Amino acid sequence: MNTWLNVVFGLSFLGLALVNTLLMYYLWGFPYDKATHRSAAPRRLVLTHRATGYAYLAIYIYLMGEMLPRLWHYQIELPPRSVIHLVLGLTIGIVLLIKIVIVRYFKHMESTLIPMLGTALLICTTLLVGLSVPFVFKEQYMNQQAFGSVMAPENLVRIKALLPRAGFPDGTDLDELASIEGLQAGRRVLLSKCVQCHDLRTVLARPKTPEAWLQTVNRMADRAVIGRPIGREERWRVAAYLVAISPELQQALVVRREQDMEVQAAIESVGRLPAGGSFDPDTARGTFEAKCAQCHVLPTVPTAPAEEIKELVARMTRNGLVATPEELAQIVFHLSRGASGEAAPAAATAPASVPLPYTKGEY
Numbered sequence: 054m055n056t057w058l059n060v061v062f063g064l065s066f067l068g069l070a071l072v073n074t075l076l077m078y079y080l081w082g083f084p085y086d087k088a089t090h091r092s093a094a095p096r097r098l099v100l101t102h103r104a105t106g107y108a109y110l111a112i113y114i115y116l117m118g119e120m121l122p123r124l125w126h127y128q129i130e131l132p133p134r135s136v137i138h139l140v141l142g143l144t145i146g147i148v149l150l151i152k153i154v155i156v157r158y159f160k161h162m163e164s165t166l167i168p169m170l171g172t173a174l175l176i177c178t179t180l181l182v183g184l185s186v187p188f189v190f191k192e193q194y195m196n197q198q199a200f201g202s203v204m205a206p207e208n209l210v211r212i213k214a215l216l217p218r219a220g221f222p223d224g225t226d227l228d229e230l231a232s233i234e235g236l237q238a239g240r241r242v243l244l245s246k247c248v249q250c251h252d253l254r255t256v257l258a259r260p261k262t263p264e265a266w267l268q269t270v271n272r273m274a275d276r277a278v279i280g281r282p283i284g285r286e287e288r289w290r291v292a293a294y295l296v297a298i299s300p301e302l303q304q305a306l307v308v309r310r311e312q313d314m315e316v317q318a319a320i321e322s323v324g325r326l327p328a329g330g331s332f333d334p335d336t337a338r339g340t341f342e343a344k345c346a347q348c349h350v351l352p353t354v355p356t357a358p359a360e361e362i363k364e365l366v367a368r369m370t371r372n373g374l375v376a377t378p379e380e381l382a383q384i385v386f387h388l389s390r391g392a393s394g395e396a397a398p399a400a401a402t403a404p405a406s407v408p409l410p411y412t413k414g415e416y
Contacts, residue, residue, distance in 0.1 A: 059116075059119075059185075059189070060186055060189050062112055062115065062116060063116075063181075063182045063185055063186050064182065064186060065112060066109065066112045066113065066116065066178060066181075066182060067178055067179060067182040069105050069108050069109040069112065070109060070174055070175045070178040070179070071175060072105050073102060073105040073106055073109060073171070073174075073175075074171050074172060074174070074175040076098060076101060076102040076105065077102065077167070077168065077171045078168070079094075079098070080092060080094040080098060080099065080102060081168060085164070087161075109174075110149065113145060113146070113149065116142070117142060117146065120138075120139070120142060134184055134188075137184060138181065138184050138185065141177050141180055141181040141184070142181060144177050145174060145177045145178065145181065148170055148173050148174055148177065149174065151166075151170060152166075152167065152170045152171070152174070155167060155170075203236065203294075203297045203298055203301070204233055204236070208297065208300065209231060209233075211300075212231045212236075212293065212296060212297050213227070213228070213231045215263045215296055216230060216231055216263065216293060216296065218263055218264070219263035219264055219266070219267045219292065219296065220263075220264050220267055220268075221267065221289060221292075225289055230289055230290060230293035231293060235290055235293060236290075236293060236294050236297050238287075238290045239290035239291045239292070239293050239294025239295075239297075240294050242283065242287045242290055242291040242294075243291050243294060243295070246283050246287070246291075247273070247283075247291065259302060260299040260300070260302040260303045261295070261299065263292075263296045266292050266295040266296055266299075267288075267289075267292045270283075270288050270291055270292040270295070271288060274287075274288050318378070332382070332383050332386045332387075334387070336383065337383040337384070337386045337387040338387050340376075340380050340383040340384060340387070341383065341384045341387040341388070344374065344376050344380060344384060345369075345374075345384065362385055362388045362389060363385060366381055366384055366385055366388075
């Protein structure tokens with residue numbers, strides 16, 4: 054489904070849920086004859102409420118019809134946001150089914166359950182759309198930013214020089230594939246069809262040679278026999294676009310490697326003390342409080358071995374703690390001072406048990 058059409062349906066879905074729920078709150082204030090099952094509310098408002106409900110149900114069926122086949126053919130484990138998205142979608146379906154059954158067959162339960170179910174639908178719909186639409190705008194903005202560098206004249210020259218070596222079939226219009234229009238078409242295929250079975254993070258995990266990109270696209274397209282298959286010309290366009298963005302992927306890969314190396318260097322430095330063998334206790338405590346209190350409450354808890362302290366600090370570094378090697382050493386030094394407040398002369402001679410600011414079980 055077209056991305057922007059998806060956005061329109063999603064916002065309409067949310068708007069209908071809001072209108073329907075507000076109408077429900079208003080209509081429920083009118084007297085209701087339980088014997089005839091009729092409300093004293095204005096008939097036109099009742100019909101409007103019913104019409105918005107039917108429209109909401111129709112959009113839900115359409116969106117689920119688009120989403121479920123796509124998720125079925127995913128070739129990797131679903132990312133957390135997609136799992137939450139799916140759970141919310143299924144929850145809306147279950148609540149809708151219960152609401153319809155009560156309205157049709159168990160009217161004596163309407164006054165008790167229908168307002169609660171309607172409110173639950175609004176909440177789930179808001180969460181569902183909130184997890185989708187903002188990310189579409191974000192991804193489109195980031196894609197536009199990246200697309201500007203792809204369209205740079207020097208990159209277009211590079212693409213035209215590389216495509217003849219990629220192994221495209223004879224007769225393929227390589228000039229058209231390397232043009233701005235051709236690359237835009239390839240980008241549309243990537244964002245509309247390749248994501249049927251793949252998360253873009255896996256597709257764009259690392260750069261490849263032009264030959265490897267073409268082989269990958271052909272292999273994936275041959276598997277796409279259900280859903281929205283990728284046509285022959287679409288294969289060439291998306292392969293050309295992937296060749297075009299490879300420099301961007303290479304740059305991102307270099308940045309990730311540098312970050313990983315910095316994290317690994319910081320982990321290896323955990324527990325090292327300066328040449329003098331100690332830190333100033335007040336400075337070490339200040340570093341500990343400044344860094345660790347960003348994410349944790351820091352109570353005194355049961356003691357733990359000194360080596361466990363190092364492993365804990367290393368784990369926090371892998372989880373996103375940003376600190377220099379010296380700051381990490383200060384944190385370990387502070388934790389290694391023990392409950393009595395007496396500093397250990399060096400990390401290697403730290404006491405067997407020291408207080409931790411949080412328990413290992415939290416991680």
